[in-house]
Amino acid sequence: MFSRSLVASCAVSRRVVAKCATPLCIQTSSVVTPRTAYVGTSPSSSSLLRSVSLKTHRRAYTTTTTLRTPSSSSSTSSSSSSASLFPDLTPFHLAFPVDDLDVSRHFYGEILGCPEGRSSPQWIDFDLFGHQIVAHLRPPGSKKEGLLHNHVDGHGVPVPHFGIVLTMDKFNSLADRLKKAGVKFVIEPYIRFKGQVGEQATMFFMDPSGNALEFKAFADMTRLFAK
Numbered sequence: 001m002f003s004r005s006l007v008a009s010c011a012v013s014r015r016v017v018a019k020c021a022t023p024l025c026i027q028t029s030s031v032v033t034p035r036t037a038y039v040g041t042s043p044s045s046s047s048l049l050r051s052v053s054l055k056t057h058r059r060a061y062t063t064t065t066t067l068r069t070p071s072s073s074s075s076t077s078s079s080s081s082s083a084s085l086f087p088d089l090t091p092f093h094l095a096f097p098v099d100d101l102d103v104s105r106h107f108y109g110e111i112l113g114c115p116e117g118r119s120s121p122q123w124i125d126f127d128l129f130g131h132q133i134v135a136h137l138r139p140p141g142s143k144k145e146g147l148l149h150n151h152v153d154g155h156g157v158p159v160p161h162f163g164i165v166l167t168m169d170k171f172n173s174l175a176d177r178l179k180k181a182g183v184k185f186v187i188e189p190y191i192r193f194k195g196q197v198g199e200q201a202t203m204f205f206m207d208p209s210g211n212a213l214e215f216k217a218f219a220d221m222t223r224l225f226a227k
Contacts, residue, residue: 022129023165023224024092025216092131094162095123097138098209104135107208111181112174129164138209147212153192158204161212165224171201171217178205186212197226 098104101124108114108126114133117125123136138144149156166174175189187204201217218224 022131023221024094024128024131025163025165025214093134094131095134095136096162096211097142097144098135098207098211099138100208101135101137103208108133108135111178111183113177129166131164133162144210147210155187157214158186158206158212161204161214163214163216165221166215166217167221168201168217168219171203171215174215175203178203192216197223199223 101119101121105116105124108124108128109116112128114126114128117127117132119125121137123134126133126135148159150159151157171189178185183205185203185205187202189201189203191199192202193199199219202214203216204212204214206212
């Protein structure tokens with residue numbers, strides 16, 4: 001039987017986890033699905049550690065949950081406001097095909113700044129603003145699926161695509177980093193639906209394997225689902 005201290009410790013750990021993610025947006029057709037998530041990775045100096053002791057009358061067991069946020073020092077303040085809007089959502093996992101793991105490691109790890117988790121000769125885990133994404137090596141000779149393009153606010157939006165909903169400051173910082181790295185945009189950073197309820201900053205670009213990504217931002221995150 002769990003003790004009261006265990007229940008209290010779990011409650012504290014839950015609150016800590018709720019502060020470590022940024023909404024993720026994935027579009028597979030015409031439906032956009034935001035998710036907030038938290039990814040467990042290997043221990044590092046930037047990890048938040050919480051240990052919960054499970055005690056019985058014979059022995060004590062200890063489990064440790066290790067959480068790591070993206071390396072940016074401003075990620076905590078950015079994600080805290082997001083977590084308060086989506087307190088009960090759980091980790092989101094996305095796997096996608098790539099042509100070259102070394103090239104993908106450079107793009108997601110160095111250019112986008114995603115901490116790397118576990119890996120094998122066939123795949124690599126990345127921490128994308130608290131979400132677990134996995135780049136899987138495409139088998140030789142396998143067929144690539146083509147992208148669709150839907151008309152949104154005067155632009156041809158590539159579908160499927162995935163990305164993160166950021167604060168405006170982090171959006172602008174990422175856009176600058178991508179420009180300096182020479183990343184070619186499918187849709188340059190701009191304000192979409194200007195003056196309307198859904199006004200947002202957005203940008204689209206491809207990874208080296210042709211996977212489409214969108215990063216967006218709202219001046220007021222509470223407007224994310226506003227109609």
